[in-house]
Amino acid sequence: MKKVLLSAYACLPNHGSEEGTGWTYATTLSMNDLEVHCLTKKDGQVAIDQILGNGFFPNLIVHYVMLPDWVDKFCNFNIIGMYFHYLYWQWSAMKLARQLDQAHHFDLVHHVTYGSIQLGSFMYKLRKPFIFGPVGGGQRAPKNLKRYFGQYWSREWLRDVVSLILQYVNPGFYKSVATADRLVVTNLDTYELAKKLRPNLAIDRIWDAGLSRAFLPVHPTEHYPDTTLKLLWTGRLLPRKALELTIQALGKVDPSISIMLTIVGGKGEMAEQVPQYIEHYGVQNRVNWVGHVSYQAVKKFYEQSDVFFFTSLRDSCPHQLLEAMAYSLPVVTLNLHGQAELVDETRGLRVQVVDEAQVVSDLARAIEWMYAHPTERMAMGQAGYEFAQTQVWETKIRTFIDEIYPAVLSKTETYSISSQTRVKHNN
Template sequence: MFRVILSAFSCDPSKGSEPGLGWNWAIGLASRGFEVHCFTRNIGKTEIEKQITPENLYFHYITLPLGLERLYRFSTAGMYAYYILWQWFAWRKARILKRNLKIDIAHHVSWGSAQMGSFMHKLGVPFIFGPAGGGQEAPLAFKKYFKEHWAAEEKRAKVTRLMLRYNPACSPMFMKAQTVIVSNPDTFKMLDSFGVKNIKVSLDAALPDSFFPQHPIIKSPQKGKLNLLWTGRFLPRKGVLLLLDVMKELKEYKDIVLTVVGDGEMKESFLDKIKEYQLQDTVLWKGKVPFEEIKKYYRDYDVFFFTSLRDSCPPQCIEAMAYGMPVITLNLHGQGFIINDQTGIRCSADNPEIAIGELKAAILKLSQNPELVKQMSEAATEFALKQKWEEKINTIVEQYYPTV
């Protein structure tokens, strides 16, 4: 049987984003008939063990010794140190496994950050890294939307470049990887500038069959009315305050309403700005909801409005398109790569003034053109149906794995 060592730092079937990605890779590779040995954190064990998993899927839970688990929540630097140490211990355990079993390939999928790397290349078997992002940087012109967090954003960009050069899990890995798969053009350019070879591009986000509605949902709102939706964590880089600057310009259009689902560190700034702009009638905040409940919002709203200022390959965009939602977004990073002119409208990210004007115009355009919304909804649905985990995993296996 073809054996795979899968490095999935985050793996949890009850969550979306990175943990969901790790889980879907594990279950997807096992579904192909491979014997999969997934190395992951102990934190996802409870949810994983609730699932009925194939007999050919094995989980190896890595916990750091000597109280080092506390590093993860100590600070950003502590989290990075924890991750590198975790990768080291995962490789050591995988090395022991390799002494007893013939391993055909090692594949790292999580975290999907190029600068964080992996030690699994040291196993001496064909090694694939990715899909991964990490090459995105928030535009300087939008620094005001980060408020006091901009210094941390600048620091992150500097740390990324340092990690690429000096992280022991990074530079040697790129030299030995059979294939490095990146999730967006920004990361391709970054790695190419560092001399990395064998770079391929593939979205890292996908959806399981179970996420899709039973029947396609095609949006066709009433002319002059538009129900917008934004979902995600209220991180500084997610642009939640940019949302409100756009909605301020649309305040007179009472039938254009934005519903925001999410929570996080920018919540107070977000709620304060709603009051300052007097947007209580046109911006509705629902807070954080369980991942399974998000489908209801995708089903009930017309257009997805996404304003992230730094994102690798935002899964929310594909989730929304699975429910027929056209996407209005910035032509930036992952979302600029995912969305095209048939599935939504991409607006300039040159500076806030231009962005606000173009985002406002895009919303008004769709509010006055139900037929265009319908056409984009059909195209979005068609695109999302091609982004299923089974197809994505099959494509990467067939293109980049050794002959099975």
């Protein structure tokens, strides 16, 4: 049985986003004739140990990278503190990985979270067959829409500046990109960034969003036309998610059209601003803000809606889009970053980003189009459902198991045999 060392800073069961991604990779790989040793933060130790202690995932061994208390205090301080915490963790994880390798002799090393190309990974230092990704990070929020960040634009600007600096001073970035046996990126923005360092080498592209089979409906969801068009927006109320842009566009929709926007989400820096948005744009009778709901409860809202709305200004590869398409919802979104790749013309409408007035107007016209074309929007929902079937986590991870891992190991074994042969001839 091959032994894989998995670097997953973020790894928590029953979570979404990066935490869920790390856990999904660790568990799925371990169920496919691989002995997986996962390096992660100590945050999820109680939940993970309980699951492993109950006998689940016998081929998964989790190693918690412990950091000094003073380092942990930096984690939620600000974006620089978070980056410092991550890089310190990476360095500590690398030292622990060297100790573990002496005992277990890993066949390959795979970095999965954080999925940031600039933050990189120090796992290249093990000098083992190394897979880096999928990673994103090449995307930037459009400056001409910076007002939607409010007071947090300075933080977004700082993120971009620090990310640029890290490309030059963080060896975890340029060494991982330059030396990885397989570099896997998740969107075109990151591909272009990686290509600057690896202009002559192949770079794999695999979207880092996926669905569990348990979440995916067995049959397409029927969304029968009604007199009211039901829009859905879900997510954390973060500045970059630009909920205000959605509400602003709603205010520009023809008043004669019966429409209702449901907002699912109650956590995030912009939560206290939501009532002000609703009042300012005069859409009190067109918005239903339900607040935070559980991951399972959100399914009900997918089932009861007609169109999914997504106006994030910076996203690597949004999970919500796949979830919406799994429930046969057409999507209205911006022609930016990962959403521009997941949503094509058969699955929804993408609005170009030129300036604020144009974006708001085009989003409003997209809503009106969805209202006036029920047959076409249901066809888009069907196409989305069929696409979602191809984006199941097990299928994505099998690409690593069946294609990428064997190719990397075969390359290493060939090199090893060649080296031994040269030594014999020299002797």
